[in-house]
Amino acid sequence: MVDPGWYMGLAAVLFTIGSLGLLVRRNALVMFMCIELMLNAVNLTLISAGRALGDINGQVAVFFILVVAAAEVVVGLAIIVSIFRLRSTASVDELSELRG
Amino acid sequence: MITPEISWIAIFPELLLALGAAGVLLVEVQWKPDKSVLGTIAAGSVVFAAAFTVLQWVDASDAVEAGAVGDLVAFSGMVLMDGMAIFGRFVILAVTGFGIMAGWRYIESLGRRSAEAIALVLLASAGFSIMVASNNLVMMFLGLEVGSIALYVLAGMSRERVRSDEAAIKYFLLGSFASAVFIYGVALLYAGTGQFEVLAIRQFLSDTLLLSPAVALIGTALVIVGLGFKVSAAPFHSWAPDVYQGAPSGLVGYMAAIAKIAGFVAIARILLTGLSEFELNWLPIVAGIAALSMLLGSMVALVQGDVRRMLAYSGVAHAGFIMTGVVGASTSGILFYLAVYALQLVGAFAVVSAVSGPANAGSEIDDYRGLSTRSPMLALSFAVILLGMAGLPLTSGFIAKFGVFASAWSTGYEWLVIVAVLASVIAFAFYLRIIVVMFMTDDEGDDLPVPGTLRWVLGVAVVTTIVWGVLPGSLLRAATDALPL
Numbered sequence: 001m002v003d004p005g006w007y008m009g010l011a012a013v014l015f016t017i018g019s020l021g022l023l024v025r026r027n028a029l030v031m032f033m034c035i036e037l038m039l040n041a042v043n044l045t046l047i048s049a050g051r052a053l054g055d056i057n058g059q060v061a062v063f064f065i066l067v068v069a070a071a072e073v074v075v076g077l078a079i080i081v082s083i084f085r086l087r088s089t090a091s092v093d094e095l096s097e098l099r100g
Numbered sequence: 101m102i103t104p105e106i107s108w109i110a111i112f113p114e115l116l117l118a119l120g121a122a123g124v125l126l127v128e129v130q131w132k133p134d135k136s137v138l139g140t141i142a143a144g145s146v147v148f149a150a151a152f153t154v155l156q157w158v159d160a161s162d163a164v165e166a167g168a169v170g171d172l173v174a175f176s177g178m179v180l181m182d183g184m185a186i187f188g189r190f191v192i193l194a195v196t197g198f199g200i201m202a203g204w205r206y207i208e209s210l211g212r213r214s215a216e217a218i219a220l221v222l223l224a225s226a227g228f229s230i231m232v233a234s235n236n237l238v239m240m241f242l243g244l245e246v247g248s249i250a251l252y253v254l255a256g257m258s259r260e261r262v263r264s265d266e267a268a269i270k271y272f273l274l275g276s277f278a279s280a281v282f283i284y285g286v287a288l289l290y291a292g293t294g295q296f297e298v299l300a301i302r303q304f305l306s307d308t309l310l311l312s313p314a315v316a317l318i319g320t321a322l323v324i325v326g327l328g329f330k331v332s333a334a335p336f337h338s339w340a341p342d343v344y345q346g347a348p349s350g351l352v353g354y355m356a357a358i359a360k361i362a363g364f365v366a367i368a369r370i371l372l373t374g375l376s377e378f379e380l381n382w383l384p385i386v387a388g389i390a391a392l393s394m395l396l397g398s399m400v401a402l403v404q405g406d407v408r409r410m411l412a413y414s415g416v417a418h419a420g421f422i423m424t425g426v427v428g429a430s431t432s433g434i435l436f437y438l439a440v441y442a443l444q445l446v447g448a449f450a451v452v453s454a455v456s457g458p459a460n461a462g463s464e465i466d467d468y469r470g471l472s473t474r475s476p477m478l479a480l481s482f483a484v485i486l487l488g489m490a491g492l493p494l495t496s497g498f499i500a501k502f503g504v505f506a507s508a509w510s511t512g513y514e515w516l517v518i519v520a521v522l523a524s525v526i527a528f529a530f531y532l533r534i535i536v537v538m539f540m541t542d543d544e545g546d547d548l549p550v551p552g553t554l555r556w557v558l559g560v561a562v563v564t565t566i567v568w569g570v571l572p573g574s575l576l577r578a579a580t581d582a583l584p585l
Contacts, residue, residue: 008291015284022277031273038280042287049291057296058287061238065283068245072276075249079256079272083265092273095266 007048015041028080028090039069109156110174110181110233113149113189117196117226120145121219128215135208142200142218146225150193157186161581172585173235177297180235180585184431187582188232188365191439192358195446196225198560199354201553202450206350210257217257221354224250228362232369235585237286237296240366244282244330247362248275251355258348267346274329274339282326285319292316298374299585305377313378320375320382324367324389331363332412333419334393341404344412349456349463352408353449356415357442364422368434371426373584387427387516393420394523401530407463410530411448414489417527421504424520428507436579437500440568444485444497447561450554451482468534470543478550479538481558488565490531491524496568499576
């Protein structure tokens with residue numbers, strides 16, 4: 001059996017990719033995908049930690065995070081679509097109306 | 101088989117709020133009634149929830165006196181009914197009620213969509229209210245998300261679409277990023293300690309000596325970062341000014357206040373209760389965040405030309421002040437500050453929405469020229485609220501600041517208190533700037549009518565600012581009794 005520690009390491013790498021992607025990419029959709037990647041890295045961490053500890057709680061928590069991620073998709077895509085209709089671009093660099 | 105222990109009493113206020121939200125939507129679909137009917141349903145659920153919270157408070161104090169603290173844990177350790185949870189919940193309910201009143205003109209202007217706005221406000225409050233009461237960190241995350249997702253939608257609801265959409269997407273992207281960071285911190289805490297429950301983590305950490313606490317410490321840091329975003333503490337504040345400026349002005353005060361209350365109660369619960377064993381590790385980080393927030397917030401607010409952005413940066417500074425209370429490990433100081441500041445924030449944005457129109461985005465400081473002659477009542481109450489935020493003696497803001505500063509001083513963070521006092525002095529400058537513009541410049545523009553509901557909100561904000569400044573005893577006693585388990 002592969003040691004759960006490796007999976008947690010992989011999850012840490014995925015989480016880092018996600019957060020770096022959020023910082024460097026400029027397309028709202030891609031940034032949104034990066035957030036999903038981060039949430040899935042969390043899920044992987046919880047599953048492997050639960051496995052390592054022999055505790056079911058970590059694996060149960062994953063379901064709740066999946067539901068939250070789905071709810072975020074609903075709201076996030078609606079906002080992105082609404083912006084795209086108004087400006088026909090999804091680049092966050094174009095969103096510079098608010099400043100001071 | 102173990103049947104889970106169900107205690108509806110513990111979550112009854114949240115149930116009432118959720119039922120109110122569902123009721124508003126269903127009544128709107130079925131009967132399309134007058135807006136005032138929807139308002140009555142919402143007000144009913146908030147008032148009943150608040151009344152029930154008072155009963156919970158009496159119950160909880162009796163249990164503490166009888167030494168039966170086990171009664172305060174419900175749903176097998178998921179939800180707590182301790183003083184801090186009930187106090188936080190009551191403040192959230194008060195802010196919800198006044199927030200709906202302050203935003204009523206905007207909600208009415210939405211037409212058919214007003215039921216959605218009311219339902220979203222009630223759902224956000226239900227989420228944040230469960231968040232302040234949760235013991236289990238996953239439960240806390242769920243409450244945080246229920247509240248935050250509702251707020252993302254509210255931020256984008258204004259009819260001035262371009263700016264409102266921009267505020268919504270910025271709030272959404274950074275808010276979900278913060279949530280992901282928070283839940284990753286929770287996952288690492290779980291990996292390090294094997295526990296999700298705050299009280300169990302405290303028990304575990306005091307019983308066990310972790311040989312390699314690195315995982316749990318990284319988890320702690322990520323939790324601080326995630327919640328720091330939510331309360332807009334520097335350096336995680338970049339979303340706040342844009343959201344405050346772009347979201348519909350009628351509801352910004354509510355949105356800002358409620359996220360701060362829930363975020364800070366969660367920070368206090370996790371750090372002061374659950375992770376008190378790691379105090380030496382997180383104290384310097386929290387102190388650094390506090391100092392940076394206070395200085396950056398007060399200084400950047402000086403150069404803002406838009407009153408809402410100014411209030412946003414003042415909110416960053418206030419997040420720093422409340423963080424000093426976390427450094428001082430004083431839950432009473434934090435709760436007192438939150439109650440005082442939340443009401444002032446709702447009042448301040450009620451003025452902003454009266455001046456710039458309920459759905460309008462942007463509120464240049466020039467719009468406030470000569471407000472004292474155009475609407476003496478607005479100008480006077482805004483002045484009192486701003487002075488309260490600045491922390492002038494004989495206002496509630498002074499007592500609140502004094503409480504958190506004193507606690508930080510007594511834990512040996514003298515430098516932080518000196519920074520805080522310095523920042524308060526800088527902050528006076530921009531609060532006074534608005535007051536000067538209102539009272540000492542010439543009259544420009546027409547007289548401003550103040551709608552009835554706004555009068556009530558302003559009245560409450562002004563009266564509490566003065567009364568709790570002169571006679572803070574009642575609130576101080578309640579905040580001192582509101583202990584976490």
